[in-house]
Amino acid sequence: MRKLALVVAVACLALVGLATPAFAHNTLISSNPANQTTVPQSPPTVHLTFDEPVQDGTGLNTITVSGPGNTTWATGPVVVVGNVVSAPLHELGPAGDYRIAYRIVSADGHPVTGEVMFTLATAGKGSPATGLSNAGGTSGSAASGSSGGGSGLPIWVWIAGAVVLLGAGLVVALRIGGKQPR
Numbered sequence: 001m002r003k004l005a006l007v008v009a010v011a012c013l014a015l016v017g018l019a020t021p022a023f024a025h026n027t028l029i030s031s032n033p034a035n036q037t038t039v040p041q042s043p044p045t046v047h048l049t050f051d052e053p054v055q056d057g058t059g060l061n062t063i064t065v066s067g068p069g070n071t072t073w074a075t076g077p078v079v080v081v082g083n084v085v086s087a088p089l090h091e092l093g094p095a096g097d098y099r100i101a102y103r104i105v106s107a108d109g110h111p112v113t114g115e116v117m118f119t120l121a122t123a124g125k126g127s128p129a130t131g132l133s134n135a136g137g138t139s140g141s142a143a144s145g146s147s148g149g150g151s152g153l154p155i156w157v158w159i160a161g162a163v164v165l166l167g168a169g170l171v172v173a174l175r176i177g178g179k180q181p182r
Helices: 002-023 155-177
Strands: 028-032 037-039 045-050 062-067 071-073 078-081 084-088 096-105 111-120
Touching (some): 045 096, 062 084
Parallel strands (some): 037 111
Antiparallel strands (some): 028 045, 045 084, 062 071, 062 096, 078 084, 096 111
16 A cells, blocks of 8 residues: 555656646746836837747737827837747837737747836827737747747647556556565
């Protein structure tokens, strides 16, 4: 019985060890402009830095900027270089609070959304966009050396694999541990 308890404990630890990376998603670690800061003038580019590489590809990642009065401000195409996602930003207009909303696809294939807030101190000369300004990702991988290393597998595949490995380990352990000396 002691061997069975030991086998079950080791198998559970292995399952937790295997499942941990499957549950990890990208986390925003910094931005420019930084969250909850005041900038003196309109930033020329939005940069978002994540803790893991971001998948690159047309339409996978978006950055949108909205400002006072729920206006949308034009951004250029999204560029992914490893774990940094950026987009050029056309000049902003009135001083006030702005929101950078993003949607990226993490290396494990899951979408991650969030937002960064900043305040523009000095009004710019820009005009709001008239339509959707961000068409999605533009590949930066060939020229910039970005990592396209995500497998894009759904989490259920990882969980099913861990369960199969756990089951096989239990069967082997019980067969080996079940033999009694004569």
